[in-house]
Amino acid sequence: MDPVIVVGAGPVGLALSLALAAQGVPSVVLDEGRGKDEPRPARTVVLRPDTAAMVERLGCATVRDEGARWAGWRSMRRKQDVRQLILGDAGAPAPLHIPQDALTRGLRNAVAGQPLVRIVTDSRLDSLEQDAGGISVHTRGTGATWWRGSYLVGCDGARSTVRKLLGIRFPGRTAVERHAVAALRTELPWPDEALLHRQPPWRTGGDEVTARPLPEGVWRLDWLLPPRGELVTPDALVARVRDTLAGWCGGTPPYELIDTGVYTLHHRLARRWRVDRAFLAGDAAHLLGALGTQGLDEGLRDADNLAWKLAHTWHHGVSEPLLDSYQAERRAAVAARLRAADQSLPILRGAGALRTYLPGAARGHDILLTDGHLGHGPLGAPPVYTHSPLAPEYAPSQTLVGTEAGAPVADVRVTVPDGTSARLRDRLGQGRLLVMLVAPGTGVWDRRHWVSAGVMPRLAAAVTALPVRAELLVTESYPGATAHTVLLVRPDGHLVASFTGVRPAELYSAADAARGGSPSAVRSDRTADIN
Incomplete structure (x- = not known):
């Protein structure tokens, strides 16, 4: 079967190709550039814990070597501390902050060691043709030629050529937010803590300033600008840096200005x-970023969601409901994020009596913004595919656990088939369903003593009989689950269903629904336009 063609060699395209390779699917990555990215220290990305774990699982070493996990989060308003959160081992999960060029370089290094991925540089797409057996594209450049693939994924950014060739509209809002940005090396009073400062008291502070640490004493500072204001000159930006450091430190400390920029954020969603x-996938499908939302984080979730569905289809035949579920799940999740941001913007950014006089308004605004930056609430929490077309029909044996159906599972420690211990996230992304039994006490016994005891033989037989590849795991405990609860988990870590005890028929039915039903060589219906 032909490889999958990935158009675009940014983080999303590279992550998708690596995720496909991990599931035995070859890909060709068409890169219109020269295979190198210019270092821009002021251009950084924040990855939520689940997407950071995904990137590390794909072999990107730079997330460990060149990324920073914040020790805390601090919010200030005018001259006062409003809120402080402890992150990391002692508190809530910490996001990962990393320069985008370092992330891309780490993914390229991982691709270099993956024989199933081929990157072709200086290849700009200019035509696309589809037929019943595959897809053909033509590229121009030094090696202009035709390419043949089984499927194609456009990860080619906001000005996506793939999207234009497909005739897909990209409506939305322009210039939702503007930020002046600086990367600098200095010492601030809050080592390793990220800071959100609203209405700082100095003249050039504007309405909002954020400071987010990177390794080796480097910080990224963002100043919120009016959506359509005057140009920010280099002198004006230096003045902002000096005034901000003086306001935080009581005087301007020594600093090294490394990089600057002005970024305009747009909100758009492909039809x-x-x-x-x-x-x-990625910016070709959606643009977001206001109020702390993270566009690249969502793009990586696109790749994780789509990779296992393409891999299943590539290996086992076409399942149209499975392929259609990518749009149904991911577009709905991003649309909900955009709606939450658009509804919050007038409240958080608007002026007047509503913001000034409502009791508790400032604290509520701070919580909402913090959620956006840290990956909680409607602006930042991982998506829940509650109404997924892959959701199984309700069965009486289903039970509730601490994770609702369609949400990402908790990263508990599990025992794998060879008897060793691992984190649940380490078992994801391999193209198979995970069946996890909650069995208290198994951690203190050698595997040979419990693998043939109790419900294990019956459960193992049920897993072997499933219509798709699955791996049987055991855990001591899971949030909200009682002993002998069985959880069925998708390859991207979202919960399909949980059952009281071993229910072979219900487990089979849920696994069949999660794969979109039996594969078929003929598509039964066409993807409709979304109005």
């Missing part, structure tokens, strides 16, 4: 994410 064998 369709799938046209037959062609898909959109």
